[in-house]
Every structure is written in structure tokens, then in C-alpha cells.
Amino acid sequence: MLSISQGVIVQVEIKQINAVKKEVTLVVEAERTEKFYLKYLKKVALEAAVPGFRKGKAPLSMVERMYSDKVEDYFYKEMVDDSFDEASREHDIHYLLYPEVKDIQWNRGEAMTIVIEIETEPEIEFKQIEGLSVPYKPLVLEAEVDKYIEELRKENSYAIDVEDSIIEADEVEFEITSEATNSEAVNGSIKADPKVYAVCAPALIGKTIGDKIEISVPGYELKVMLKDLAVSEDDDFACTIMINAIRRMQVPELDEAFAKDLEFDSIDQMKAKISEDMQLKIEHQNINIMNFAVIGKLYIDNRFDLPEKTLAHIASKETEHITDENWKRFYEYQVKMQIAQEMVSVYTLNNLKKAYDVEVSEADVANYIEHNAILEDKTVEAWKETNKKELEDESFNGSVRNFVILRKIANTCDFYVEEPSAEPEAAEIMDAITDIDASDDVQQAEIEI
Numbered sequence: 001m002l003s004i005s006q007g008v009i010v011q012v013e014i015k016q017i018n019a020v021k022k023e024v025t026l027v028v029e030a031e032r033t034e035k036f037y038l039k040y041l042k043k044v045a046l047e048a049a050v051p052g053f054r055k056g057k058a059p060l061s062m063v064e065r066m067y068s069d070k071v072e073d074y075f076y077k078e079m080v081d082d083s084f085d086e087a088s089r090e091h092d093i094h095y096l097l098y099p100e101v102k103d104i105q106w107n108r109g110e111a112m113t114i115v116i117e118i119e120t121e122p123e124i125e126f127k128q129i130e131g132l133s134v135p136y137k138p139l140v141l142e143a144e145v146d147k148y149i150e151e152l153r154k155e156n157s158y159a160i161d162v163e164d165s166i167i168e169a170d171e172v173e174f175e176i177t178s179e180a181t182n183s184e185a186v187n188g189s190i191k192a193d194p195k196v197y198a199v200c201a202p203a204l205i206g207k208t209i210g211d212k213i214e215i216s217v218p219g220y221e222l223k224v225m226l227k228d229l230a231v232s233e234d235d236d237f238a239c240t241i242m243i244n245a246i247r248r249m250q251v252p253e254l255d256e257a258f259a260k261d262l263e264f265d266s267i268d269q270m271k272a273k274i275s276e277d278m279q280l281k282i283e284h285q286n287i288n289i290m291n292f293a294v295i296g297k298l299y300i301d302n303r304f305d306l307p308e309k310t311l312a313h314i315a316s317k318e319t320e321h322i323t324d325e326n327w328k329r330f331y332e333y334q335v336k337m338q339i340a341q342e343m344v345s346v347y348t349l350n351n352l353k354k355a356y357d358v359e360v361s362e363a364d365v366a367n368y369i370e371h372n373a374i375l376e377d378k379t380v381e382a383w384k385e386t387n388k389k390e391l392e393d394e395s396f397n398g399s400v401r402n403f404v405i406l407r408k409i410a411n412t413c414d415f416y417v418e419e420p421s422a423e424p425e426a427a428e429i430m431d432a433i434t435d436i437d438a439s440d441d442v443q444q445a446e447i448e449i
Helices: 030-047 060-066 068-091 141-155 200-204 219-225 256-261 267-301 308-319 325-355 362-375 380-386 388-392 395-410 427-434
Strands: 002-006 010-018 021-028 100-105 112-119 133-135 158-162 171-178 186-191 212-218 236-250 414-416
Touching (some): 112 308, 212 219, 256 267, 267 325, 267 395, 308 325, 362 380, 380 388, 388 395
Antiparallel strands (some): 021 112, 171 186
């Protein structure tokens, strides 16, 4: 797409590079460029040190020869900012990032040509919106009840002393002697978890009570193992560790005694009660799952580019505090994936709003509030009290509208659960956004659906 228009001061040419990238060429008339150039030449002249002249008294031609680079830096920045701001207002140019200047062509006394690249939200032309066949993975009540009961068992687990070999997650009591402890024996305990103790835990696993191990322990692990120990985190310390006791968490059996301990008459009665309590929430969680599945299907069927520079910029801002380069790269990748998914939702919803002229009714608002209250295990009144600010915010109506549109679409769709052996169609979203080689902030609304 190429559009050219003539304003009072600038000529504007807009060329679409791809769905989210545009090249904007501004031609600024010579009279205006000369006016701005003289303004900044005089500004530099006031502070310029020119041999033989007091500050502000040197001829402009001499200042121009000596400080041309400084004058042009001021001048170009002002011309770009001023001209693009005016062009954006007059020609309704919307963009995500501050414009990137690709080229400036100018000679004194002539018009200036400025080439700028911007990223924008994609405009999506949906092939089909309603009546779609949509894959999704709903929550199954029976399975969720089983998960909940497993959590109850873990919450009610208890420690027992064991005399067999240490396994992962055992609690190990030990006596440690090290130069870090001034060769004195100090008692402590750790969980045999390699994710927390990358050096000590693997060395302990398989050992039994009475065993001794000789090991070099990094200072950062010692500080966690012996909380009051003042040592350098960057140094390693030769240690002798004697295993004194091993405790293992025991998960109670799922039997009638367990149910009675939780004040139920029987296992069946416990499952029935939990199922009854969870059913409504599961139904509303599945509403959200269907809504997200609709967005995923619309993206798969109507793929669009994402603004790579905006995505990279946000990810960079989120990770700029991380000093370790390997960890930074890993975390930046994770952030990009998260932001990319949010962009897919935001841009899909923004384009759906153009396709649906939906007026939000009081009933829609009430339904949306009730939906969220159920998800948060609250009464409607409690939810309203907790979310007073959100209810007063202008964006709340937009969240309701998103919900109404997605429910309208979902009610026309055929949802099916994919076979476990099948390649999940929804995973295509991640495959697509993984290809992004991902720099100001995209306007991010918290989209509630």
C-alpha cells in the first residue's frame, strides 16, 4: 500500500512494508528547514568558543564551519521530531515504537527528505470468524478432583525417620567440619534437592546414616546450609560431612481413615463433596479455555506478523537487570514467548472489535462480574469490593466487550478434544512465534477474557 498526501508543511508518503511495518517518507519544504537550521545555528553560536571573539559574537558563518556537526545534530533531531509529530496528527499515523530514522537527505537551501520506519498493530482480514471447528483442552471435573485430593494428601504428609539410603527430597541432618567453620564440627540439615544444592545434594544421594563424605562445597551453598555462616560466595571450601539422620516425607494413604481425618464420612462422600464444590468453577474455567482456543484458532487460520522491534524492546527492558549473559538470554527468550502470546491475543481482539459492533449491556457487565467472582471463589459483592478501581476504570468496559465478543463467537463453534497422539493444532501458535528473531513500549492493555 502506498499513499501520498500533501500537508501545509510536509508531503507524506506511506509505504506498507509488511503487516506491522511501514515506511514513512516526509518531504519538508526548504523555507521551513532553513528557519529551523538558523534557529539551531544561532543557539550553538551563543555558547561557541571561537578564537578572537567573545561568546555569542562570532559570525554565524565561522560558527557554522567550526561546529557544523553539533549544529546538524540539534537541527536534525528537532526537524525529525517536529515534522513527524505534525505528520502523525494530520495524517492519523499510529505506531507502537518511537519512529526509527532510516535516512535523511538535505542540502542547505533545499527541501529535506526524512525516511522513517514505524511498527504498527496488524490489520487482520479474517477469512472466517464464526462456525469454526476449534481444538481445545478442557478441564475434566473428575481429573481435577483427583488432583485436588492429591494436593490434600501432600498437605497432610508427615516426616518419618528412615535408615535406608538417601533419596531425592529426603531431609538430611549432618555434622560438617570445614575451614569455613574454623575446623569445628557444626550441625545442620538440608533437603537432598539437586535443584537447590547442585553440589551437595547429588553427593548425599545414595549415602546412609554414619557415612562420611569429603567434598568441595561452593560458598553460596554453605551459606544456605549454615544460615549464620559468613563466607565468600565465590570461593570453594573443603568439607567433611557426617550423616546423622535421614527423614522422609510420608504421604498418607487414600483410604477411609484419611477421609475421616478430614472430617468426611467416607472416601466416596469426600469425592462427591469436593466435586460439588469444584463443578461451577471448572465450568467457568472452561469458558476461558474456550475463549483462548478461539483466539488461537483465529491466529492459526489468519496468521499475521508480530512487531519484532517492539517485542525485542520489551523483552530487553524486562531483562536489563540480569547480569549473567547465559541466564539473561534464557529469560529474554521466555519473556519474548510470553509477550508474543499476549500480542496475539491483544491484536486479535482489537481486530474482532472492528468486526463486531457490540454495545455492552448491564446484563453483560453482571455476567462478566459473576464469571470472575466464581473463578476467584468469591461472592459477587466481595469481588466488586476487591476490584473497585478496576470497575471504575475505562478499560473495564473493554474487558467486558472482549468477553461478550468471544462468547458470541464460541457459541457458534464446534469444539473438539484432540486425540493425545495427534499433533496439537494449538501448538502451532508457539511454533509461529518461536520464529521471531527479536526495540518504547507497546500500549499494553490487560486483556481479560
